[in-house]
Amino acid sequence: xxxxxxxxxxxxxxxxxxxxxxxxxxxxxxxxxxxxxxxxxxxxxxxxxxxxxxxxxxxxxxxxxxxxxxxxxxxxxxxxxxxxxxxxxxxxxxxxxxxxxxxxxxxxxxxxxxxxxxxxxxxxxxxxxxxxxxxxxxxxxxxxxxxxxxxxxxxxxxxxxxxxxxxxxxxxxxxxxxxxxxxxxxxxxxxxxxxxxxxxxxxxxxxxxxxxxxxxxxxxxxxxxxxxxxxxxxxxxxxxxxxxxxxxxxxxxxxxxxxxxxxxxxxxxxxx
Amino acid sequence: xxxxxxxxxxxxxxxxxxxxxxxxxxxxxxxxxxxxxxxxxxxxxxxxxxxxxxxxxxxxxxxxxxxxxxxxxxxxxxxxxxxxxxxxxxxxxxxxxxxxxxxxxxxxxxxxxxxxxxxxxxxxxxxxxxxxxxxxxxxxxxxxxxxxxxxxxxxxxxxxxxxxxxxxxxxxxxxxxxxxxxxxxxxxxxxxxxxxxxxxxxxxxxxxxxxxxxxxxxxxxxxxxxxxxxxxxxxxxxxxxxxxxxxxxxxxxxxxxxxxxxxxxxxxxxxxxxxxxxxxxxxxxxxxxxxxxxxxxxxxxxxxxxxxxxxxxxxxxxxxxxxxxxxxxxxxxxxxxxxxxxxxxxxxxxxxx
Numbered sequence: 001x002x003x004x005x006x007x008x009x010x011x012x013x014x015x016x017x018x019x020x021x022x023x024x025x026x027x028x029x030x031x032x033x034x035x036x037x038x039x040x041x042x043x044x045x046x047x048x049x050x051x052x053x054x055x056x057x058x059x060x061x062x063x064x065x066x067x068x069x070x071x072x073x074x075x076x077x078x079x080x081x082x083x084x085x086x087x088x089x090x091x092x093x094x095x096x097x098x099x100x101x102x103x104x105x106x107x108x109x110x111x112x113x114x115x116x117x118x119x120x121x122x123x124x125x126x127x128x129x130x131x132x133x134x135x136x137x138x139x140x141x142x143x144x145x146x147x148x149x150x151x152x153x154x155x156x157x158x159x160x161x162x163x164x165x166x167x168x169x170x171x172x173x174x175x176x177x178x179x180x181x182x183x184x185x186x187x188x189x190x191x192x193x194x195x196x197x198x199x200x201x202x203x204x205x206x207x208x209x210x211x212x213x214x215x216x217x218x219x220x221x222x223x224x225x226x227x228x229x230x231x232x233x234x235x236x237x238x239x240x241x242x243x244x245x246x247x248x249x250x251x252x253x254x255x256x257x258x259x260x261x262x263x264x265x266x267x268x269x270x271x272x
Numbered sequence: 273x274x275x276x277x278x279x280x281x282x283x284x285x286x287x288x289x290x291x292x293x294x295x296x297x298x299x300x301x302x303x304x305x306x307x308x309x310x311x312x313x314x315x316x317x318x319x320x321x322x323x324x325x326x327x328x329x330x331x332x333x334x335x336x337x338x339x340x341x342x343x344x345x346x347x348x349x350x351x352x353x354x355x356x357x358x359x360x361x362x363x364x365x366x367x368x369x370x371x372x373x374x375x376x377x378x379x380x381x382x383x384x385x386x387x388x389x390x391x392x393x394x395x396x397x398x399x400x401x402x403x404x405x406x407x408x409x410x411x412x413x414x415x416x417x418x419x420x421x422x423x424x425x426x427x428x429x430x431x432x433x434x435x436x437x438x439x440x441x442x443x444x445x446x447x448x449x450x451x452x453x454x455x456x457x458x459x460x461x462x463x464x465x466x467x468x469x470x471x472x473x474x475x476x477x478x479x480x481x482x483x484x485x486x487x488x489x490x491x492x493x494x495x496x497x498x499x500x501x502x503x504x505x506x507x508x509x510x511x512x513x514x515x516x517x518x519x520x521x522x523x524x525x526x527x528x529x530x531x532x533x534x535x536x537x538x539x540x541x542x543x544x545x546x547x548x549x550x551x552x553x554x555x556x557x558x559x560x561x562x563x564x565x566x567x568x569x570x571x572x573x574x575x576x577x578x579x580x581x582x583x584x585x586x587x588x589x590x591x592x593x594x595x596x597x598x599x600x601x602x603x604x605x606x607x608x609x610x611x612x613x614x615x616x617x618x619x620x621x622x623x624x625x
Contacts, residue, residue, distance in 0.1 A: 165354075165355045165356070172345075175374050
């Protein structure tokens with residue numbers, strides 16, 4: 001069907017506007033990260049780029065290296081703990097006929113319905129009585145709790161798409177259930193599991209609210225550390241942008257890797 | 273090597289009775305075909321033997337061992353699935369050798385065995401490919417090779433040829449038969465294709481609604497069907513089943529009057545006669561206008577229709593006559609006529625004419 005020039009022009013304009021709205025803050029951040037403080041409020045593209053901001057954020061008093069380490073450890077540990085557990089849970093939900101499977105699955109998913117703000121206070125009280133405030137352990141525990149249900153749901157979709165025949169064939173060939181999972185299911189679900197792992201890494205890496213409430217100095221993560229650039233001397237935009245770039249770039253690279261798998265993952269179940 | 277015994281096997285899914293109380297002994301070394309329309313419980317029966325499906329009641333013995341509570345991996349049974357059930361992330365060689373890997377065989381030995389087995393099913397050049405790069409027939413061979421690489425006590429095949437095209441199916445059928453002859457391993461084969469059943473089986477079990485209606489050699493199932501269901505199911509073209517009445521040795525139905533039958537039974541019956549047991553005659557006990565002529569190459573199928581009853585005969589290949597012209601059929605000298613009880617469908621008598 002041929003569409004009129006008008007409707008195509010309208011479509012292009014709308015797309016451009018959406019792109020602009022979405023991309024402008026990011027472009028602005030990338031530019032500002034390389035600007036001198038005095039150029040920060042200047043929208044002009046004509047400036048002397050500098051790496052000084054990146055040096056500054058890693059030195060006293062900002063010491064962003066510590067927050068970077070915290071973020072990496074918390075996100076990494078969250079992935080390492082949640083993915084294996086979620087993969088096994090997803091397999092069970094996908095394959096085993098058990099009583100109340102649907103309600104159980106719904107119960108797991110329903111934890112995602114609760115707004116984080118509602119449960120952050122109970123978490124705070126809980127960790128305070130456990131003496132775990134301002135520790136990475138607390139952040140890992142919280143993030144695993146947040147991420148796992150979501151990842152179970154995601155991986156289950158991938159496992160559902162694996163034909164049962166291959167599994168049964170492996171059992172007939174002499175494999176136990178665990179062996180089947182190891183040799184057949186996990187390799188076949190690998191794209192989905194990798195996607196889910198990266199996804200949960202991103203979620204944890206960007207998580208702000210819990211990190212803000214549950215940490216003070218030792219366990220602060222990058223998103224929380226960003227707030228330090230709002231000082232009594234005003235907002236240090238060039239430093240905040242440099243830190244923003246630091247947070248964004250790893251995620252950006254991961255997204256590039258994930259993209260291929262992600263589209264494949266979404267269409268995997270479509271054709272049986 | 274062992275015989276398989278199913279004793280009073282029952283399978284229920286909730287309230288649905290899939291397999292009602294079944295008894296079946298599969299002799300050592302035989303090729304038993306479970307044949308029936310879809311939903312007749314044949315696959316369920318096979319999956320219970322495999323251990324992929326729980327048994328609601330009854331016992332299954334492999335040799336003298338009751339395998340009810342053994343998981344599939346401990347039953348020493350190999351199975352070929354309808355959709356092959358290959359491992360897409362492994363090469364053909366690794367697919368075939370996977371059962372040996374599970375038994376802890378060394379890598380070198382596994383490779384050698386896989387190579388030998390692959391040769392047997394003509395997959396030699398494809399060992400390093402992935403299943404996705406193979407054709408349907410080749411995938412089927414991978415599944416087969418994976419089953420025969422270890423010598424299991426029993427082979428189970430669940431409609432293994434149904435995903436292949438017609439020509440390949442015929443070739444693979446012959447190969448399966450040859451393979452069974454060569455290996456001599458007891459085989460249970462599920463199909464709804466009566467040609468596969470007739471050609472492969474040493475015995476056929478015909479199932480309907482979960483029950484074994486007849487268990488016998490292909491010859492006897494063909495020549496002495498136990499009831500109307502078997503009679504109509506086996507044979508291509510299908511047996512003519514003519515509802516009518518018998519009295520004093522004379523069978524009468526619209527367009528049909530066959531005298532000289534056994535004088536014993538009387539009342540409403542169904543007469544069964546195969547098209548190849550009817551010939552085209554100048555005058556005969558069956559007469560009516562021609563409904564259809566179908567040239568098969570070596571013969572022509574001629575169908576007449578009289579008051580809603582279709583009757584089919586195998587005529588010579590050069591038979592030509594316009595539709596709606598009258599035609600008569602007479603039994604051939606070696607014809608076998610079957611009488612079935614009109615109510616319960618059981619065979620009352622078979623007689624040569």
